[in-house]
Amino acid sequence: MRIALVVPPWGPDDIRAKDTRGISGCWPTPGLQYVAAVLRDAGHDILFLEGFFYSNSDMLERIRDFRAEALGVYVISLLWDKARPLIESVKEMDPDIFTFIGGHGATAMPETLMAETDALDAIVIGEGEVSSRELIDAVEKGEELSRISGLLVKDGERLVRTPPREMMDDLDRLPFPAVDLCEMDRYYPSFEQVSTVPVVQMLASRGCNGSCLYCYKMYGKRIRLRDPVRVVDEMEYYVRNYGAREIKFWDEHFSYDHEHVYAICDEILRRGLKVRWWVSCRADSVDRPLLRAMKKAGCWCINYGVESGVQKHLDTLMKHETLDQIRKAVRLTHSAGIKTHTTYIFGIPGETFEDGLRTIEFAKELNSFTVEFFPITPFPGTPLYKGVMKGLFGTMSNNLSDQGMLLDRPCFVPFTMSADEIMELRRLAYTRYFLRPGFLLYRLTNIMSPFQLRAIFHGAGSLFIMVMEQFSSIWKRIRSGSRS
Ligand code: B12
Numbered sequence: 001m002r003i004a005l006v007v008p009p010w011g012p013d014d015i016r017a018k019d020t021r022g023i024s025g026c027w028p029t030p031g032l033q034y035v036a037a038v039l040r041d042a043g044h045d046i047l048f049l050e051g052f053f054y055s056n057s058d059m060l061e062r063i064r065d066f067r068a069e070a071l072g073v074y075v076i077s078l079l080w081d082k083a084r085p086l087i088e089s090v091k092e093m094d095p096d097i098f099t100f101i102g103g104h105g106a107t108a109m110p111e112t113l114m115a116e117t118d119a120l121d122a123i124v125i126g127e128g129e130v131s132s133r134e135l136i137d138a139v140e141k142g143e144e145l146s147r148i149s150g151l152l153v154k155d156g157e158r159l160v161r162t163p164p165r166e167m168m169d170d171l172d173r174l175p176f177p178a179v180d181l182c183e184m185d186r187y188y189p190s191f192e193q194v195s196t197v198p199v200v201q202m203l204a205s206r207g208c209n210g211s212c213l214y215c216y217k218m219y220g221k222r223i224r225l226r227d228p229v230r231v232v233d234e235m236e237y238y239v240r241n242y243g244a245r246e247i248k249f250w251d252e253h254f255s256y257d258h259e260h261v262y263a264i265c266d267e268i269l270r271r272g273l274k275v276r277w278w279v280s281c282r283a284d285s286v287d288r289p290l291l292r293a294m295k296k297a298g299c300w301c302i303n304y305g306v307e308s309g310v311q312k313h314l315d316t317l318m319k320h321e322t323l324d325q326i327r328k329a330v331r332l333t334h335s336a337g338i339k340t341h342t343t344y345i346f347g348i349p350g351e352t353f354e355d356g357l358r359t360i361e362f363a364k365e366l367n368s369f370t371v372e373f374f375p376i377t378p379f380p381g382t383p384l385y386k387g388v389m390k391g392l393f394g395t396m397s398n399n400l401s402d403q404g405m406l407l408d409r410p411c412f413v414p415f416t417m418s419a420d421e422i423m424e425l426r427r428l429a430y431t432r433y434f435l436r437p438g439f440l441l442y443r444l445t446n447i448m449s450p451f452q453l454r455a456i457f458h459g460a461g462s463l464f465i466m467v468m469e470q471f472s473s474i475w476k477r478i479r480s481g482s483r484s
């Protein structure tokens with residue numbers, strides 16, 4: 001079958017606030033690449049289109065020229081408003097094209113999305129590889145779709161959820177993601193968090209055993225690990241074929257199983273593979289020997305989701321971590337010679353403006369190489385979202401397009417803070433963090449590649465806009481004060 005797999009058309013202004021648009025980039029989508037690889041292995045022809053490179057009408061043209069018989073679209077909640085018009089125009093162009101969607105947004109609210117358009121034939125719920133393969137097989141043979149697990153399909157006017165799809169036990173049965181179907185040379189990373197280019201992303205595991213309030217646990221609490229040899233095979237494949245100089249692991253909890261991490265490090269060293277890598281770890285799951293082994297094998301940066309500098313709010317978020325554990329993890333990481341990227345959120349239920357200021361101070365104390373500050377976003381499917389829907393915690397925009405963590409306005413406002421205060425905290429956080437002479441010196445004496453030099457210039461542009469916004473907000477306050 002001829003299948004078009006697409007990320008719907010989007011641009012930096014859909015996911016980024018004005019001040020950070022300049023540092024925005026476009027990464028490939030690993031989930032859709034996995035689906036593409038499995039469908040290709042099953043004998044189908046695949047057209048892979050990235051919405052960052054094409055408008056709706058460009059996509060339509062390409063889908064028509066490809067003579068697609070099926071269209072699969074990647075949907076996170078924020079992209080639904082881009083995906084729906086595309087699906088509708090494809091159906092209008094050719095009603096025989098079978099349309100299906102998958103991804104986090106599709107999985108979290110399938111009935112809601114399906115009810116919003118007649119143009120959609122099926123939704124793949126959860127892990128997509130096996131369900132998509134069986135779905136397309138059944139469509140091709142004209143068989144009943146309701147016998148396939150992991151779907152939402154239509155039966156006349158009725159929506160039918162088929163039995164849940166079991167998650168794959170053995171991730172090593174999967175082919176490598178179909179990066180070769182993507183226009184890899186057109187992607188470029190956003191300027192934060194990357195030491196050099198080319199950078200390619202991959203995963204060594206799926207799942208996380210945590211239970212954070214704001215996290216959508218599509219893969220559940222069971223962590224499935226890939227064979228370390230196969231992980232390094234994939235790293236080597238990117239180094240040899242795409243000239244990768246950095247690998248970005250998007251695992252939710254890379255350091256969950258130390259033996260797994262040691263085995264990956266040993267395999268990298270045994271092969272003499274020269275590539276830097278970046279991972280996310282939980283602060284309660286690292287120790288000195290592990291960090292030393294990671295450093296030796298090329299790990300240059302670890303991302304820790306710190307979230308808040310106030311213990312009470314870490315408890316609200318159900319992080320199950322203490323501030324001291326975080327301090328220790330960051331200290332050990334730095335002393336092993338690995339840089340840290342730490343992320344923080346504002347607008348936690350119960351948080352006040354003053355608490356937010358304490359978070360900024362905590363971030364400064366940790367002194368990571370790179371940082372990000374987000375307004376908290378209740379994504380569908382998370383305990384936070386469910387609470388907000390019941391009238392707990394605060395108020396939220398009903399518009400799915402507002403569900404980005406990097407936009408100009410917060411999607412969610414807790415009862416204890418205003419939207420303006422959240423955005424002000426974000427601005428204060430970046431300016432207070434970066435505009436420290438000691439920190440500037442640290443960054444300028446640690447430039448790892450020409451790419452990072454460019455990142456510093458672009459980052460300076462963002463900071464300039466933030467400082468101007470800050471002045472303008474102070475000026476507005478002074479003027480409204482003098483009027484009253
Ligand atoms: C890597 C990643 C990114 C990367 C790559 C983006 C990308 N397009 O994949 C970057 C950093 C660029 C990114 C950006 C953003 N991301 Co992001 N990202 C992730 C992350 C960490 C991993 C995703 C991943 O690759 N998982 C592994 C693969 C194998 O799983 P998967 O993606 O779920 O795919 C499987 C199934 O979903 C399904 N499937 C997926 N697509 C399709 C399509 C079809 C047709 C079918 C049938 C099935 C199917 O099959 C796949 C294989 O099993 C997740 C969090 C997480 N832990 O999952 C967040 C996550 C997906 N991102 C999220 C968000 C919000 C964003 C941003 C909007 C943030 C922002 N404001 O910038 C942007 C959106 C950019 C964009 N256009 O996509 C949210 C989505 C929430 C939601 N409910 O919709 C998540 C869940 C994180 C979170 N905060 O909770 N992201």
Ligand code: SF4
Nearest residue numbers: 208210211212215252
């Ligand atoms: S530790 Fe990270 S991936 Fe795990 S539940 Fe918490 S936020 Fe989600």
